[in-house]
Amino acid sequence: MRPAPECLYDNGPRPRHIAQVMLLIHRSRRASEAVRKVSPGGELFVASVVVCMLLASFGDALDPALFGEAGLEFALFDFSGELSLLSMRHWNLLQLLLAGAAVSAGLAVLRVFAAAFFKTPTPAPRRPVDKVPIEL
């Protein structure tokens, strides 16, 4: 267990005993480095939520009178008749999280199926018999 740097106690106007108690707060190393330790699945989910939030903000910028009535909204932004950027403007956090989960699950399934249909090229063995090393 490392001793805390002494300078930390002297920073700020807090009394010494509070500073020491605050230093005791347990923070998990993985949590403090969440951006490095996050799993690919979790990252995909949060990224999908961010994309949904950005789409909702785009929907907020569209003028329903202009796009909705002219039919442009259906032509340009309506994904499946029900789900559109214009309706996303009213989505709350719960809906955005569910949409993010659905998108990330869809992408994960797509990745599995894509891997089944399209074989990933594998590199040749590093030192095969018939491989001629080229030295410069």
Next chain:
Amino acid sequence: MDIDFTSGAFWSALLAIVLIDLVLAGDNALIIGLVARNLPKNTQRKVIMWGTFGAIAVRAVMAILVVYILAVPGFMLAGGLALIWIARKLLTPDPERDAGHAVASAPAATFAGAVRTIVVADAVMGIDNVLGIGGAAQGSVVLIVFGLIISVPIIVWGSHLVIRLVDRFPSVILLGGTVLAWTAYTMIVREPLLVAWFEAHPAGKPLVAILVFAISLAPWYTERLPEASKPLVALLPGILAWMLCIEVAGSYLRVQIDYLLTSETGGYALEAIRWLGWLPLAALYLWVRERIALSARRAARS
């Protein structure tokens, strides 16, 4: 915000409050146990009870105050900007934070001292948390009270569970940062001083949203960028801020900057500046960055 217990908006605001509470205050309550640990057993129980009560009371009062303060014009924008900084700080990797495991050399010796330490430490450390839940509550005191009722027991009696949860799933921290960024965006666009401007300039909303996410989540995507693409971390928010400034300039100069609608030379000029004007600035930034890196390398070599 109208309170309708069956509405999705109510439950999602409550979810945002609980999530912000968990990621920003998950470990505050450990203070209580640490402060009280050297006191006699019968005093310990009293310190834990009164310390928890005091911390909850102070936090509730602060959160309710924040709701009223945010109603003052200008404070919603300031709160949104502060939340961007909080989200960025939450996501920035900090291995040194582990120094928090250091020795407990000064537990409180008296009952009053222990309670005071708990309450003051919780108040000092809970400012970011209170601001976050104040923004997520959208002006509803009932929501804040509900959020506290749900999250405080989790934090006080289940802090180890929360820590284990974020340890097992670090994406919870990422999600918390995202929710903070979303709350910051909604606070900025709900700012009473800016509502009319956003109504007149709808393009401003997605620009602000991308800008907020680009700044708040920068520590996350910086980790994934290759070294050559690192300047994007500054360039992307810079270009978005440029676009936003042109929108603001258009409203101040009273020039129509949409090239489909403009009929004046000023409008076309502003449109050209909007799409091309950032290029020399970006080139200048890259050049200066390269020069600084070069001189640093030279200094290290010499």
